[in-house]
Every structure is written in structure tokens, then in C-alpha cells.
Amino acid sequence: MHGIQPGMTEEKRKMSKLDFWYEFASTYSYLAAMRIEPLVKAAGVEVVWRPFLLGPIFKAQGWETSPFLVQEAKGKHMWRDLARLCEDAGLPPFRQPENFPARSLLAARVALALNARDRPAFSRAVYTAEFAEGEDIADRKIVAAILQKLGHDAHALLAKTEEKAVKNQLRANTEEAQRLGIFGAPSFVLESGEMFWGNDRLEQALAWAKRQS
Amino acid sequence: MHGIQPGMTEEKRKMSKLDFWYEFASTYSYLAAMRIEPLVKAAGVEVVWRPFLLGPIFKAQGWETSPFLVQEAKGKHMWRDLARLCEDAGLPPFRQPENFPARSLLAARVALALNARDRPAFSRAVYTAEFAEGEDIADRKIVAAILQKLGHDAHALLAKTEEKAVKNQLRANTEEAQRLGIFGAPSFVLESGEMFWGNDRLEQALAWAKRQS
Numbered sequence: 059m060h061g062i063q064p065g066m067t068e069e070k071r072k073m074s075k076l077d078f079w080y081e082f083a084s085t086y087s088y089l090a091a092m093r094i095e096p097l098v099k100a101a102g103v104e105v106v107w108r109p110f111l112l113g114p115i116f117k118a119q120g121w122e123t124s125p126f127l128v129q130e131a132k133g134k135h136m137w138r139d140l141a142r143l144c145e146d147a148g149l150p151p152f153r154q155p156e157n158f159p160a161r162s163l164l165a166a167r168v169a170l171a172l173n174a175r176d177r178p179a180f181s182r183a184v185y186t187a188e189f190a191e192g193e194d195i196a197d198r199k200i201v202a203a204i205l206q207k208l209g210h211d212a213h214a215l216l217a218k219t220e221e222k223a224v225k226n227q228l229r230a231n232t233e234e235a236q237r238l239g240i241f242g243a244p245s246f247v248l249e250s251g252e253m254f255w256g257n258d259r260l261e262q263a264l265a266w267a268k269r270q271s
Numbered sequence: 272m273h274g275i276q277p278g279m280t281e282e283k284r285k286m287s288k289l290d291f292w293y294e295f296a297s298t299y300s301y302l303a304a305m306r307i308e309p310l311v312k313a314a315g316v317e318v319v320w321r322p323f324l325l326g327p328i329f330k331a332q333g334w335e336t337s338p339f340l341v342q343e344a345k346g347k348h349m350w351r352d353l354a355r356l357c358e359d360a361g362l363p364p365f366r367q368p369e370n371f372p373a374r375s376l377l378a379a380r381v382a383l384a385l386n387a388r389d390r391p392a393f394s395r396a397v398y399t400a401e402f403a404e405g406e407d408i409a410d411r412k413i414v415a416a417i418l419q420k421l422g423h424d425a426h427a428l429l430a431k432t433e434e435k436a437v438k439n440q441l442r443a444n445t446e447e448a449q450r451l452g453i454f455g456a457p458s459f460v461l462e463s464g465e466m467f468w469g470n471d472r473l474e475q476a477l478a479w480a481k482r483q484s
Contacts, residue, residue, distance in 0.1 A: 119342055129332055131454035135468050142475065241344035255348050258471040262355065 073104040074249070074267040079235055080181065081112045081243035082162035082169075082195060083124070085140050086257040088185040090244040092149055093260060095178065101264040107177045109166040110231040112243055118236070124159040140189075143257075150190040160188060161196035163228075167219035168201055170227045172210070179208055286317040287462070287480040292448055293394070294325045294456040295375035295382075295408060296337070298353050299470040301398040303457040305362055306473060308391065314477040320390045322379040323444040325456055331449070337372040353402075356470075363403040373401060374409035376441075380432035381414055383440045385423070392421060 078094060080087035098105040116123070126133035137154055144152040165184045169177050183204045187193040193200045198216060205212035218224055238247055246254040246263035250270060254263040291307060293300040311318040329336070339346035350367055357365040378397045382390050396417045400406040406413045411429060418425035431437055451460055459467040459476035463483060467476040 129454060131452045132468075134452060135454070135466060138466070139468070139472075146475070239344045239347060241342060241348070253348060253351070255345075255352070256471075258469075259352075262359070 073102065074270050075104045075106060076263060076267045077106050077108050077247040079108045079110055079240055079243060079245040079247065081110060082165040082181075082184055082188070083159035084112065084243040085136060085189060087244040088189045089140070089143055089147065089149075090257040090260055091178075091182055091185050093147060093257070097260060097264055101268050103264055103267045107169075107174070107181060108231055108235075109169045109177075109181070109228070110235045110240075110243075111162065111166060111228065114232055115236055115241060119241070127159075150186070153190055153192040155188055155192045155194065157194050157196065160194065163196075164198065164201055164219060165195045166228050167224050168205070168215055170231070171215050171218040171221075171224045176208070176210070180204065180210075183208060286315060287483050288317045288319060289476060289480045290319045290321050290460040292321045292323055292453055292456060292458040292460065294323060295378040295394075295397055295401070296372035297325065297456040298349060298402060300457040301402045302353070302356055302360065302362075302470040303473055304391075304395055304398050306360060306470070310473060310477055314481045316477055316480045320382075320387070320394060321444055321448075322382045322394070322441070323448045323453075323456075324375065324379060324441065327445055328449055328454060332454070340372075363399070366403055366405040368401055368405050368407065370407050370409070373407060376409075377411065377414055377432060378408045379441050380437050381418070381428055383444070384428050384431040384434075384437045389421070389423070393417065393423075396421060
């Protein structure tokens with residue numbers, strides 16, 4: 059190949075990295091999760107899928123639930139916005155789940171019990187169940203069915219969510235998110251610390267990541 | 272001209288209309304105000320500039336000030352986001368004004384004391400003073416200087432802001448915004464009632480307006 063230098067096959071050109079912070083109860087994280095893979099590939103950026111919980115972060119701000127429930131008018135706009143954005147993105151018709159925000163603890167722990175290679179597909183499948191099929195992702199049966207469909211050992215993985223290492227990993231992610239100044243999801247953080255909040259900033263975050271590589 | 276039918280010169284083809292709801296203290300309204308004119312022209316859409324006050328709307332939600340002050344981490348991201356977006360939009364370097372949120376009552380009243388033709392240029396000049404020059408737009412001298420520079424009778428217009436008709440127009444705008452379900456600025460509302468919140472939705476709102484014409 060043209061331009062290859064000695065040693066490059068071992069060393070590999072360093073790819074710019076983007077941390078994708080997402081919360082399974084978050085509607086806009088759903089959009090980002092469904093859009094991110096072709097975009098990072100096109101940008102030549104490495105993405106790290108980092109599930110975390112917004113609950114503790116909202117609680118630290120004095121909220122007991124999603125801001126979309128705290129502010130009724132904002133919530134009403136969000137549902138309409140999601141329907142329009144899903145249509146524009148070529149996603150299935152958006153379905154407002156009965157339970158919102160979902161209790162996302164189980165799904166987040168399963169995502170961390172899986173290895174990094176399997177995490178994206180599982181995460182997308184959870185979001186699809188939640189926001190295209192209106193399922194309750196806090197339901198162990200729903201999560202087990204998703205795992206089985208992806209060829210995983212559902213029983214073993216659900217058992218793993220009770221292990222201290224998995225619980226601690228999710229707690230550590232959430233604490234790191236808070237330390238980084240993350241206040242909502244999705245958020246995109248570059249190695250430089252540059253932070254972008256919201257599905258609307260995915261393209262901009264990737265442009266920055268590309269520039270820094 | 273090709274395709275002109277009898278009577279069209281008088282009747283004029285009906286243009287789709289978009290109401291641009293903005294608040295002078297709002298950073299993202301600034302971005303929309305600076306971007307909107309070429310975009311509406313390209314889309315063949317008529318824009319109506321509608322200043323209103325967010326204060327009473329926030330108060331109804333139990334907030335005494337901007338959500339960017341209520342939520343510190345969100346505020347921190349917003350300033351950084353604005354700096355990045357201004358650069359991308361080719362605007363002057365973003366300057367965080369000392370007083371945020373600005374008391375926007377005076378500027379909003381002056382905007383409504385002006386006629387619809389003069390409102391956009393005045394509004395853009397206020398935003399530039401506030402977010403590119405760091406001025407306090409609650410200062411009568413700053414507003415007077417803006418009016419003079421635009422060739423208006425500053426003294427007469429400032430006097431007009433004390434008139435009941437102008438005060439009532441601003442109150443009516445704010446009440447209409449609330450009735451429409453507006454909870455933040457900028458917001459874009461089509462004749463159908465379809466509402467889009469945020470500078471990030473300007474392009475989508477125009478695409479919808481175009482489709483409906």
C-alpha cells in the first residue's frame with residue numbers, strides 16, 4: 059500500500075477516540091445510538107460506548123425524575139420532536155413507552171456485563187424495544203429475550219448483573235460522568251475533555267474528534 | 272414571466288408563514304436571529320419576528336431565573352457550546368455578558384414599538400451588542416445608541432416603551448407564547464400549530480413550512 063512506513067503494521071495509526079455517554083431511559087440517547095456507527099466509521103473515529111445512569115445526577119440537582127416530566131410543556135414537545143426526528147432518520151415510528159422514564163438499571167448492568175464488542179448491538183436492541191416497540195426495559199423477560207435473540211446466554215448474563223464488579227462498574231461510570239460535568243444524555247466527550255451534549259451535537263463532536271487526530 | 276396566470280399580480284402566491292419566537296436574553300435565540308434571514312429566503316417562507324419574555328414562563332414553572340443558572344453544569348456547557356457554534360456560523364467570537372440573563376424588558380418593548388420591517392435589524396443589533404460585545408442591553412444608553420446607529424429617533428422610541436399599547440403588546444405576545452406551549456427560546460411555530468424548539472430546529476421547521484405551502 060502507498061505511504062506505509064516501516065513498523066506501521068504493528069503500531070497502527072492512532073485513531074481519535076470519542077466517548078459516547080448514554081442512558082437507556084433517554085429518548086435522545088436512542089437517536090444517537092441508532093445513528094452513531096456509520097458516522098464514526100465515516101469520520102475514522104473510535105467510539106467507546108459508555109452507559110451510565112442519569113438518576114443520581116438529576117437527584118444531585120434536586121430532581122426526583124426526568125426534566126421532561128418536571129416540565130410538562132417541554133415533555134410534550136419532546137415526544138413530538140422524537141416522532142419527527144425518527145421519521146427524518148428513517149427509524150421505525152417512534153412509540154412512547156408506558157413507563158417513562160424507564161428504570162434503566164438492569165439494562166445498563168447487562169450492557170456492562172457484556173464485552174465492549176457486544177455492547178453496541180445489545181444497546182441498540184434495548185432502545186428499539188423501548189422506543190420502537192414500547193416495551194418496558196426494566197422487565198427481566200424483555201431483557202432476556204433481547205439477549206437470546208443476539209445469541210447470548212441470557213441466564214448467565216442476568217446473573218452477572220448481581221456481581222459486585224458489574225455493579226461497581228456502573229457506579230464508577232456514573233461518578234465519572236458527573237466528574238466530567240455531564241448533566242444529560244447523550245453526551246460525547248473527546249480525549250481533550252471537550253464535551254458535547256445532545257444527539258444534535260453528534261456530527262459536531264465527530265468533526266472535532268477528526269480534527270484532533 | 273413564464274406560468275403567470277391572470278390575476279396573480281394582485282393575488283400573489285400565498286407564502287408559508289413561520290413565527291419566530293425569541294427572547295432577548297436567550298443565547299440560542301441570538302444564533303437563530305443571526306441565521307434566520309438567508310434561510311427563510313432560500314426556503315421561500317415568510318418569517319414573523321415575535322419577541323416575548325421567558326421570565327413569566329419560567330416563573331410559572333417555579334424558576335426564579337434561567338435554567339442555565341439553576342443547573343450549573345448545563346450552564347457551563349452552554350457557554351462552551353455557544354463559542355463553538357458562533358465560530359461554526361462565522362459570527363464574531365462569542366462574549367459572555369457580565370449580566371446573564373439580561374433584563375430584556377426594554378429591548379423587547381422597543382422591538383415592538385418599531386414596525387415589523389425595522390424589527391429584525393434592531394433585534395440583531397441588540398443581540399450583537401449583548402453576545403458579541405458583552406454590553407448590558409438593559410442599559411437605556413446602549414439601546415439608544417443602537418437605535419441611533421440604525422437611523423431611528425431613539426428618544427421617541429424609548430418614550431414609546433412607556434405607552435400602554437406597547438406594554439400590552441409584549442404582555443399579549445408572552446401570553447400567546449405560553450398558550451402555544453412555548454417553554455423556551457427560540458421557538459418556531461407554523462400556521463398548523465406545529466412547534467419546534469431551539470436554534471437546532473430552525474432548518475427542520477423551515478423544511479416543514481415549505482412542505483405545507
